[in-house]
Amino acid sequence: MFRLPVSKIDDLFGTIASSRTLYLPVDGNDGRAKYDKWSEGTKMSDKLNTVRSAKSFFFPQTTNICDFNVNGANVEVVDIREESEDFVVFGVRACDARSFTILDKVFLAEPVDSYYATRREHGTVVTMACSEPEENCFCNVFGIDAAAPEGDATCWIADGYLYITSNNEKGEKFVESISALLEETDDSAVKAQQETIHGIVEKLPFGKVSTDHFRKNTLLEIFNSEKWEKLSESCLGCGTCTFVCPTCQCYDIKDFDTGHGIKRYRTWDSCMYADFTKMAHGNSRNAQMQRFRQRFMHKLVYFPDNNNGEFGCVGCGRCLSRCPISMNIIKVIKEFGEE
Template sequence: MMYTVLKEKIYDFFDAVSKNQKLYLPSDVKEDSANFVKYENGVKLSSALKTVRSAKDFFFPKTECLVKYVKEGKSFKVEDPRSEVEDFVIFGVRACDASSFGVIDNVYLKQEPVDSYYKNRRDHSTVIVLACNNPERTCFCSSYKIDASLSSKPSGADIACWESDGKYFFEEVTEKGKKLLESISVFETSGAGESTDETSDEKEVLKIKEEIKEKINALPFAKLDFSKIEKTPMLDLFNLKIWDKVSESCLGCGTCTYVCPTCMCFDVRDFDNGKNIEQVRCWDSCMYSDFTQMAAANPRTSQKERSRQRFMHKLKYYPDVYNGMYACVGCGRCLESCPVSMNIVKVIKMIQETE
C-alpha cells in the first residue's frame, strides 16, 4: 500500500506520529551539520544527506549504565538501572545506516548471550528509511549491494519513504511499519490522503528510483573491486606490506570509529560518586593505544597493528564469520572525517593493486 503526504503537510505527519510516541528526525544542529533530534514544535527537517553520527546511537548509545551498586551503611544493594524503553520512531534513516543495524544485530542479538540492553531498544523502534535523492561523491554503499533507491525492501527498515518535488511517499516494509501507517489519520486529515491514484504514485516513485540509480552509478566509488580481498587467505592479507603505508600517517584519533555506523567496540568503567557506584558501558576505539589493555600489556603496541586490526575486521574477519557480510556499509563518513585522509576505500584499492 502506497501512502502520500503533500510536502507542505509533512509536519502534520510528524505531529501525528509524535502524539503517540517519540519521534526523531535529522535536523541541522549547526551550519552544514545535522544530527538526529527529538521532534517537537520548531524542529525543522534537515536537507542534509547524512547526519554526523549514524542512527546506531539509538540502539548502542555512547554511554549507558549497566548496573548500579547503592551504598547502604556498610553494605551495598545492587540495582538494575534499566527501565522499559518507550516505543519510538526514527524518520530519515538512510539505507546505509539501516543496513548497519544488521551488522550489529549479528553480534548482539544472533548469538548467546543476547545483549538485552540493545535488544530492548531494537524491539521498541520503528525505522523509516528515506531514499537518497542526491547521493554524495563519498558514498559507496552500492559497492556492498545496498540499494539507496529502495527498489527492493530495504534491510533494517519498517517503512520505506521517497521524496519528490511535491510529495512524500510511504510504503510499509514490515508489520510494525504497517501498523504505524494504519494507526494515524494524518493521511486523511492532512489533505494528502491515502493515494487515490496508486498507479500514478507508483510511476512517480519508479521514476525517483531510476533517477537515484543513475546518480549512484556515476559515483567514483560505486563499484569497488573486492575480488582480491575475497580470494586471498586471511594470513596473507594480514602480512601484506601495505599496512606500513596505511598506518604511517594515522593519528590514532579514533574519529573514524566514532562516526562509523558499524563500529561496536566498548569499554566498561566503574564510577563512584560517593553515594553509589555505577558500572557504565561506553564507546571505545580499536585505534586507541590503550584499547583492550590488560594488566600485563596491550596486545597491539603499534599504530600499524591497530590500523591493520580495524581494516582487517571490516573486510576479512567479520565477512569470514558472517557469510560474506562486510562490516562496512559505504556511508562515506570516514572519508569525510579523517584528518589525514586515510580511509577504507584507499585500503581496498591498495589491496587490489598489490602483486
Template sequence: MKKVSCSNLDALFAAIAEAKKLYLPTADGADEKRGAKYAAWTPETVYAADAVNTVRSAKDFFFPQVERMANFKVEGKSIEVKDIREECEDFVIFGVRACDAASFKILDSVYLSDPVDTFYQNRREHGVIMTMACGKPSETCFCSVFGIDAAEPAGDISCWRSGDEILMQANTEKGEALLASLPMLEDAADNAADAAKEDIRKVLDKLPLKNLSTDKFGGDKLMELFDSDKWEGLSQSCLACGTCTFVCPTCQCYDIRDYDTGHGIQRFRCWDSCMYSDFTLCAHGNTRTTQMQRFRQRFMHKLVYYPANNEGTFGCVGCGRCMKSCPISMNIVKVMKTLGEDHE
C-alpha cells in the same frame, strides 16, 4: 503504498509525535555548517531534507555513546546489585538512509546473538525506522559496493521523494501499524516510486567509487592480507584520534567503567576504539603494541574477520563518513585500493 504532500510534512510529523517520540535529521543554526544531526521533533524543527547523511549515524539510538548499566552498593563484604533496566519509550526515526539501515543488521548480528544484549534489544523493539531513499547521493558514498541499494532502503517503512510528494511503503508489521495510524496519508499506486528509483540509480551509476571492488577481500584472504607489507605505509600518517570509529555506523567496540559516587558505584558502558593504545588493555599490557597493528586490526575486522564469521557480509556499509571526517584523509577506500593492488 501511501503518499503525503511535502507541504503537509509538518502535519505528518505532528501526528507521529503525538503517539511516539519522533527524531529526524536537522541542520539548524550553528550546526548547519557542521552538517545534519538527529534531534527530537518539535513544531519549530526544520527537517534537513537535502542532507545526504547525518554527521553521526543513527546507531546512537540503539547503541548510545554512554549508557548506565547497573548500580552497586557496597557495605563491608556485602554487595547489592541494582538492575536499572526499564522499558524505553516508543520512538520513530525518520529519514534514515539506506547505509545506516543496513548497519542495523550488522549491529543486530553482534548484540542480538546469544547472549542477547537486553539494553540494545529493548531499544530495537521500541524503535520504528522510517528510511528515505537518497535523491542526491554524495561523491563519497559507496554503499553499492557492499550490495546496498540507496534507491531501495530497508527499514520498517521505506520512503521516496517524488516531485512534491513523499511516498511510503511499509515493510514490517510495525511499519504497517504506524502508517495505518496516520490519517493524512492517501493511497498511491504500487509502482508510484519506480520513476524515483530509476532516477536515483542513474546518479548512483555515475558516482566515482561505484567500481570499487571487494573481490580481493573476505575471510579466505586472511593471511595474505594480514601479512601485506602495505600496512606500515598506510598507517604511518594515522593520528589514532578514533574519529573514524566514532562516526562509523557499524563499529561496536565499548569499554566498561565503574565510578564511585560516594554513595555507591555506577557502571557505564562507553564507546571505545580499536585505534587507541589502551584498547583491550590487560594487566600484562596491550596485545597490539604498535599503531600499525591497531590500524590493521580496524580494517581487517571490516574486510576480513567480520565477513569470515557472517556469511560473507562485510563490516562496512559505504556511508562515506570516515572519508569526510578523517583529518589526514585516510579511510577504508584508500586501504581497499592499496591492498587490492597486491592481488591484481
C-alpha cells in the same frame, strides 16, 4: 504505496509524535545535520546524511547499565533498567539502515545484549531514499540500494509528495498509525525517482571499487601484507573514524564512584586507541599499525568470514569526510585491490 503532500509533513510529524517520541535529522547550529527530537516547529534537514550515524539510538555512546550499593563488605547490584518508551527514527538513509542489520548480528547473537534488544524492540526505523547520493557514497559496493532503503517503512520525496510503504509488520503498524493523513497511490513516481538515483550511483567515483581481493585471499595472506605499514604510517589514532562509523561497535565498561555508590557505564571505545583492551599484562596490539590493521581486518575479513560474506562496512562515506589525515576504508580496499 501511500503518499501525502510534502506541505503536510508537519502534520505527519505531529501525528507520529502524539503517540511516540520522534527523532529526525535537523540542521545543527554548525549547519551540519544531526538527529534530534522533534517538537512543534522542528524542520527536517535536507542534507544527505548526519555527521554521526543513527547507531546511537540502539547503541548509545554512554549507557548506565547498573548501579552498586556498597556498604562495607556488602555489595548490592541494583538493576536500573526501565521499560523503554516507543520511538520512531525518521529519515534514516540506506547505509545506516543496513548498519542495524550488522549491529543485530553482534548484539542479538547469544548471549543477547538486552540493552540493545530492548531499544530495537521499541524503535521503529523509517528510512528515506537518497535522491542525490554524493561523491563519498559507495553503499552499492556492499549491495545496498540507496533508492530502496531497508527499515520498517521506507519513504521517498518526489514531485511534491512524500511516498511511503511498509516493509514488515512493525512498518505496517506505523503506516496504519498515520493512515488518516495518507492517500493510496501507485508507485510510478517512486519508480521514476529510483531510476534517476541508480543513474547517479552508476557515476559515483567509488561505486565500482572491487572488494574481490578480500574474498579471494586468505586471512593470513592479508594480515601479513607489508601494505599495512605504509597505509597506517600517518594514522593519528584519534578514533574519529570509529566514532562516526555506523557499524563500529567496540565499547568499554567503566565504574564511577559517585560518593554514594557505584555507577557502571558502557561507553563507546575505539580499537584505534593505544589503551584499547589493555590488560594487566599489557596490550596485545602495541603499534598503531596493529591497531589500524585490526579495524580494517575486522570490517573486510573477520566480520565477513563469520557472517556469510557480509562486510562490516556500509559505504556511508563518513570516514572519508572526517579523518584528519584523509585515510579511509576506500584507500585500504584500493591498495589491496591493486595487488
